[in-house]
Amino acid sequence: MKTNLIYDGSFEGLLSAVFYVYEYKLDTVSIVKREHAQASFFDTEEEVLTNLEKANRVWKGLSKKISAQGKKKLYKAYLSEITTIENTILYYIRRALNSENNIEKDFTDQQILEISKVSKKVDREKHRMDAFIRFRLTKDEMYFATIEPDFNVLPLNLDHFRKRYADQKWLIYDLKRKYGLYYNLAHVQTVTLNITPTINDETSALAYFSSEELLFQELWGNYFKSSNIASRKNMKLHIKHIPKRYWKYLSEKKF
Structure with missing residues (x-):
């Protein structure tokens, strides 16, 4: 059975949901914006309230595992608003925290590669807005x-x-x-x-x-x-x- 964590759509809310995953040792889990949440007979739902202290703990903890540039990529991926990007970000964070080595350039991992691709797309759009x-x-x-x-x-x-x-x-x-x-x-x-x-x-x-x-x-x-x-x-x-x-x-x- 999968647990769906419903969050408010903010970046701090997403990080709060990541903290929740570790706090309750959840394995099969999906993070979903409140506006995209759909009831299911086979899954359980939990609403995660945004907690700035917990969000900051996750963000600071990542600094020990990935570079500042890597953290920026995660934030840009979040800004893409792509459906299910939260779960790709969760996967990235889990891998980063569980690995002894830096995983930022492990592009043999399709989800690590996806974060890099999406952040580049967001970057291009940002620069176009600067210009246009x-x-x-x-x-x-x-x-x-x-x-x-x-x-x-x-x-x-x-x-x-x-x-x-x-x-x-x-x-x-x-x-x-x-x-x-x-x-x-x-x-x-x-x-x-x-x-x-x-x-x-x-x-x-x-x-x-x-x-x-x-x-x-x-x-x-x-x-x-x-x-x-x-x-x-x-x-x-x-x-x-x-x-x-x-x-x-x-x-x-x-x-």
């Missing part, structure tokens, strides 16, 4: 941008934008996951707002953004179009470097 996010100045003098990345990479983008735009108030909002990061010139905080994708519609722009910003966006779009040389256009190469799913973030693509 476009801010717009709102009427209340704040720079605002929306994103809908494939993975939950916003926490990874934090340092990049805090350093690059340290002298400006800004808010980056993930429409898909319904939360954002707000920087008020002193510190960054996580916010949840009632924002819908319609905020990006041209018909709604005047309600949210300054007239100067809208004029700048139009001028930038016109410059982008006029600077293109039709005879040198290579759409295949262009799409390779800037996939179409990111065009909605780019102001130059709206004109």
